[in-house]
Amino acid sequence: MSTLRFIVDNFQEVMYLTWEHIWIVGIALLIATPIGVVLGIVITKHEQFASRVLNGANILMTIPSLALFGLMLPILAIINMGLGKVPAVIALVLYSQLPIIRNTYTAIKNVPPALVDAGRGMGMSKWKLLRELEIPLAIPVIIAGLRTAAVMNIGVAAIATYIGAGGLGVYIQQGIARVYPEMILSGAILVSLLAIIVDGGMALLERMVTPEGIKVQRKLSR
Amino acid sequence: MITYASVTKTFGKGINTVTALDNVSFTIPKGEVVVFLGPSGCGKTTTLRLTNKLETLTRGTITIEDQNIMDLDVVQLRQRLGYVIQAIGLFPNKTIAENIAVVPKLLRWDKERISKRVDELLQMTNLDPELYRDRYPAELSGGQQQRVGVARGLAADPKILLMDEPFGAIDPINREEIQDEFLKLQAKLKKTVAFVSHDIHEAIKMGDRIAIFEEGCLVQYDTPEMILTQPKNKFVSDFVGADRALKVLGLMRVSDIINRKPKNIIQGATRSQEALNFLKTKESRYGIVLEKNKSIGFVTQKSLKYEEGPVRDVVEPNPLLLREKTPLRDVLSSMLMYDTATICVVDGDKNFAGTVTYNDIQKAVKASYADETENVKIEVIS
Ligand SMILES: Nc1ncnc2c1ncn2[C@@H]1O[C@H](COP(=O)(O)OP(=O)(O)O)[C@@H](O)[C@H]1O
Numbered sequence: 001m002s003t004l005r006f007i008v009d010n011f012q013e014v015m016y017l018t019w020e021h022i023w024i025v026g027i028a029l030l031i032a033t034p035i036g037v038v039l040g041i042v043i044t045k046h047e048q049f050a051s052r053v054l055n056g057a058n059i060l061m062t063i064p065s066l067a068l069f070g071l072m073l074p075i076l077a078i079i080n081m082g083l084g085k086v087p088a089v090i091a092l093v094l095y096s097q098l099p100i101i102r103n104t105y106t107a108i109k110n111v112p113p114a115l116v117d118a119g120r121g122m123g124m125s126k127w128k129l130l131r132e133l134e135i136p137l138a139i140p141v142i143i144a145g146l147r148t149a150a151v152m153n154i155g156v157a158a159i160a161t162y163i164g165a166g167g168l169g170v171y172i173q174q175g176i177a178r179v180y181p182e183m184i185l186s187g188a189i190l191v192s193l194l195a196i197i198v199d200g201g202m203a204l205l206e207r208m209v210t211p212e213g214i215k216v217q218r219k220l221s222r
Numbered sequence: 223m224i225t226y227a228s229v230t231k232t233f234g235k236g237i238n239t240v241t242a243l244d245n246v247s248f249t250i251p252k253g254e255v256v257v258f259l260g261p262s263g264c265g266k267t268t269t270l271r272l273t274n275k276l277e278t279l280t281r282g283t284i285t286i287e288d289q290n291i292m293d294l295d296v297v298q299l300r301q302r303l304g305y306v307i308q309a310i311g312l313f314p315n316k317t318i319a320e321n322i323a324v325v326p327k328l329l330r331w332d333k334e335r336i337s338k339r340v341d342e343l344l345q346m347t348n349l350d351p352e353l354y355r356d357r358y359p360a361e362l363s364g365g366q367q368q369r370v371g372v373a374r375g376l377a378a379d380p381k382i383l384l385m386d387e388p389f390g391a392i393d394p395i396n397r398e399e400i401q402d403e404f405l406k407l408q409a410k411l412k413k414t415v416a417f418v419s420h421d422i423h424e425a426i427k428m429g430d431r432i433a434i435f436e437e438g439c440l441v442q443y444d445t446p447e448m449i450l451t452q453p454k455n456k457f458v459s460d461f462v463g464a465d466r467a468l469k470v471l472g473l474m475r476v477s478d479i480i481n482r483k484p485k486n487i488i489q490g491a492t493r494s495q496e497a498l499n500f501l502k503t504k505e506s507r508y509g510i511v512l513e514k515n516k517s518i519g520f521v522t523q524k525s526l527k528y529e530e531g532p533v534r535d536v537v538e539p540n541p542l543l544l545r546e547k548t549p550l551r552d553v554l555s556s557m558l559m560y561d562t563a564t565i566c567v568v569d570g571d572k573n574f575a576g577t578v579t580y581n582d583i584q585k586a587v588k589a590s591y592a593d594e595t596e597n598v599k600i601e602v603i604s
C-alpha cells in the first residue's frame with residue numbers, strides 16, 4: 001500500500017524514469033535489429049561463418065552485465081563516454097544479438113528448400129527470394145527473437161543505472177542505498193510491469209506480421 | 223528444341239566424387255514431350271536442373287534453340303523455361319493469383335495483363351478463377367495445388383517446360399485426371415517439354431519419346447512403342463516390366479487397328495431375309511446396321527432367321543461406341559464388360575467410322591511382340 005502511495009506521490013518522476021527506461025531499451029533495439037537480422041541472413045548464405053557468429057553472440061550474452069559495463073568503461077572513456085546512456089545502449093545492443101541472430105538464422109533456414117528451389121528455378125534473384133518468400137515466412141520467428149531481446153533488455157537496463165544510465169533501476173539502486181523499501185519495491189514492480197506489457201505487445205505484433213496464408217495453413221493443419 | 227551433347231555432371235571432389243551423369247547426348251525436338259525415365263538416383267533430376275542452370279555442367283554442352291546456355295544470363299534463361307516440381311513449391315504466403323504471377327511480375331508485365339493471364343491460366347487448368355484466385359495454397363487439395371503449379375509454370379507462356387515428377391505427389395485417380403488434362407493442354411500449346419518420371423505408365427502415356435537412364439547413362443532414347451516392343455537391353459526390358467502386352471494396349475489406340483470397311487455392313491431399310499442371306503454369303507455371324515451413316519446397332523443371323531420386316535426393327539442397340547483416340551486397353555475391358563467381340567467406332571459427328579474386333583486387338587499385340595521373340599532366341603543361343 002505504501003508502495004502505491006510512493007508511486008502516486010512521485011508520479012511525475014515515475015513517468016520520467018519509465019520513459020527513460022523505455023528510451024534506452026527502444027534505442028538499443030532499434031540499433032540491434034538491423035544488425036542482428038542482417039547478420040542472421042548473411043550467415044544463412046555464407047554457412048562457413050554461421051557457427052563463428054553464433055558462438056560469438058553466445059559468448060557476449062554469457063558476460064554478466066556489470067562485468068560488461070566494467071569492460072567497456074576504459075574503452076569508452078577514451079571518448080569521454082565511459083558512463084551514462086551510451087555504454088548502456090551499447091551493452092543492450094550486444095546482448096540483443098544472440099536472440100535476434102539466432103532466430104533470424106533458424107527461421108530462414110527453416111524455409112522449405114523446395115520452395116527456394118522453385119523460386120530460383122523460376123528466375124527469382126536472391127534478393128527477390130528474400131523479400132518475397134524467405135523474410136515473409138521467417139518474420140514471425142524473427143519478431144519472437146526481438147521479443148526475447150526486448151524483455152531481457154528491460155531487465156539489463158535496470159542494472160545500467162549503476163553506470164548512470166537512469167531509468168527505473170534508479171529506484172532500486174537508491175532504495176537499497178537509502179534502505180527505503182517502498183522505493184525499491186516501486187522500482188522492481190514497475191520494471192516487471194514494463195517487461196510484461198512489452199512482452200504482451202510483442203506477442204501481438206508477432207501475430208500481426210504472420211502472413212495471412214501461413215495463418216490459414218496453421219488453422220487447417222490443426 | 224533442347225540439345226544435350228556429351229553432358230557429364232559430377233558432384234563432390236576426390237574420393238567422394240559421384241558421377242550423376244556420364245556423357246549423355248540426345249535432343250528434345252521442338253513441341254514434343256520427352257520423358258526422362260529411370261529408377262531413383264539415375265540422374266533424371268540432375269539433367270533437368272542442368273538445363274536451367276540450377277546445377278552447373280561439369281563437361282559437355284546444352285543448347286536451347288541453338289543457343290549455348292553458358293552464353294545466356296541465368297535469370298533470363300530461367301524465366302524462359304517454365305519450371306514445375308513434384309513438391310509443387312507454391313509459396314504459402316502468397317495467394318494463388320500471386321503465385322501464378324511470380325514470373326510475369328519478374329518480367330514486369332503490367333497489372334491488368336497479369337490478372338487477365340492469371341484468370342486465363344486458372345481456367346485452362348480447370349480451376350474457377352472466381353473461386354480460387356484469392357485463396358491460399360493451404361486451402362487447396364493436392365491435385366488443385368498441382369494444377370496451380372502447372373499454371374505457374376505456364377504463366378509467362380514459355381516455349382519450354384521443365385517438369386520434375388510434376389504429378390508425383392497426387393493420388394492415382396487424380397493423377398490420371400491431371401495427366402489427361404495436361405495432354406489436352408499440350409495438344410493445343412505444343413510446348414517443348416522435359417518431363418521427369420519414374421513411372422513407366424506415366425512415361426508411355428505422356429511421352430512422345432522416352433529417355434531411359436541407368437546410373438547416369440542414357441541407355442535408350444526412343445518412342446514409347448519402340449521402348450516397349452524393342453527394349454535395347456535387359457535393364458530396359460526389366461524396367462518396362464513383364465506385363466508389356468498390357469502396356470502396349472495402353473499405348474495403342476483404336477485408330478491403329480480400326481477396320482474402316484467392314485464387310486458385314488447392312489443398311490437399316492434392308493429386309494431381314496435379304497440381310498440374312500447377305501451375312502451368310504459373307505460368312506459373318508452378325509452385321510453392323512447403319513442408317514444415314516450412323517450406327518444404330520447390330521443383328522445376328524440367329525435374330526434375323528424368323529423376321530420379315532426391315533432390320534431396323536430387330537436391331538440390338540450398341541452397348542457403347544468408341545472414339546478413334548480410345549486406348550486399346552479400355553476397348554478390351556469394355557469388350558469383357560459387355561461380352562462383345564466387336565465395337566463400333568464413331569467420328570466427331572457420331573458418324574460411323576469403322577469397327578474394332580477382339581481378333582484385331584489380339585493380332586496387334588502379337589505383332590508388337592514379333593521382333594522381341596527374335597531377340598529372345600538370340601539371347602538363348604549366345
Ligand atoms: N547436390 C548433390 N550433391 C551430391 N550428389 C548429388 C546431388 N544431387 C544429386 N546427386 C547424386 O546424383 C545422382 C543422381 O541424382 P538425381 O538426378 O537426383 O536422380 P533422380 O532424379 O533420377 O532420382 C544420385 O546419385 C544423387 O545422389
Ligand SMILES: [Mg+2]
Binds near residue numbers: 267268418
Ligand atoms: Mg529426381
